[in-house]
Amino acid sequence: MKKLELLYEGKGKKLYKCKDEDLLISEFKDDLTAFNAQKTGQEKGKGALNCKISTELFKLLEENGIKTHLVKTLSENEQLVKKVDIIPLEVVVRNVATGSLVKRLGIKDGTVLPFALVEFYYKDDELGDPLLNDEHCLLLDIASENELETLKILGREINTILKSFFLKRGLNLIDFKVEFGKDKEGNILLSDEISPDSCRFWDVKTKEKLDKDRFRQGLGGVKMAYEEVLDRILKDIK
Numbered sequence: 001m002k003k004l005e006l007l008y009e010g011k012g013k014k015l016y017k018c019k020d021e022d023l024l025i026s027e028f029k030d031d032l033t034a035f036n037a038q039k040t041g042q043e044k045g046k047g048a049l050n051c052k053i054s055t056e057l058f059k060l061l062e063e064n065g066i067k068t069h070l071v072k073t074l075s076e077n078e079q080l081v082k083k084v085d086i087i088p089l090e091v092v093v094r095n096v097a098t099g100s101l102v103k104r105l106g107i108k109d110g111t112v113l114p115f116a117l118v119e120f121y122y123k124d125d126e127l128g129d130p131l132l133n134d135e136h137c138l139l140l141d142i143a144s145e146n147e148l149e150t151l152k153i154l155g156r157e158i159n160t161i162l163k164s165f166f167l168k169r170g171l172n173l174i175d176f177k178v179e180f181g182k183d184k185e186g187n188i189l190l191s192d193e194i195s196p197d198s199c200r201f202w203d204v205k206t207k208e209k210l211d212k213d214r215f216r217q218g219l220g221g222v223k224m225a226y227e228e229v230l231d232r233i234l235k236d237i238k
């Protein structure tokens with residue numbers, strides 16, 4: 001499948017049209033951005049790592065009954081995906097308080113939450129991706145009440161699957177962001193990516209951060225951390 005016209009270039013990926021108009025080619029870039037692109041950088045090989053990590057996690061989720069946009073891998077940094085209309089929400093699921101939740105609510109960093117917290121953020125860079133409640137979503141006509149409920153259920157299901165998968169591999173899944181879209185039949189599919197750019201992983205034993213916080217906080221060793229996450233994913237553990 002050959003790349004045709006560039007449809008969209010985002011912060012972490014490029015989306016291309018291809019011969020089949022129901023499909024797109026998603027190319028993972030080496031670019032890194034944080035704080036709504038106020039901080040930018042590059043890490044050679046990061047795109048390939050995220051492509052591989054995301055592919056493995058989407059396959060795991062498919063095996064566990066979550067419908068996703070993934071069709072197949074095309075090269076080390078390209079996936080063939082089903083074209084969807086993205087629901088403009090970042091669905092964030094949190095197990096442990098850190099980052100913006102700590103800043104906003106004053107909860108102590110590292111506090112284990114009593115339940116998986118699901119949040120919606122409006123995917124709008126100009127507005128700085130603001131937090132939305134259900135009524136904001138209805139007001140902006142982003143999704144129906146039923147769809148919001150479906151997104152919360154899917155977010156929690158994905159969390160349950162990923163959390164136990166990573167725990168067996170010595171990683172604590174602190175939080176993550178996912179995006180969903182609708183295919184032409186109206187099915188809600190998990191889309192975009194799941195990678196250390198969009199998740200937080202803390203090593204169970206050492207508490208070391210193995211995700212994009214290394215870039216956000218200037219800790220160094222970004223690529224090594226992403227490689228470590230991939231190694232743990234590929235570990236054959238029952």
Ligand SMILES: Nc1ncnc2c1ncn2[C@@H]1O[C@H](COP(=O)(O)OP(=O)(O)O)[C@@H](O)[C@H]1O
Nearest residue numbers: 010011012013069081082083084086179191192
């Ligand atoms: N299957 C898909 N069909 C259509 N759009 C998609 C699909 N998967 C992801 N996208 C969208 O493509 C873009 C991916 O590029 P990315 O670099 O992540 O963008 P951003 O800078 O918005 O985070 C995102 O806007 C995402 O919502």
Ligand SMILES: [Mg+2]
Nearest residue numbers: 010011012192
């Ligand atoms: Mg993105």
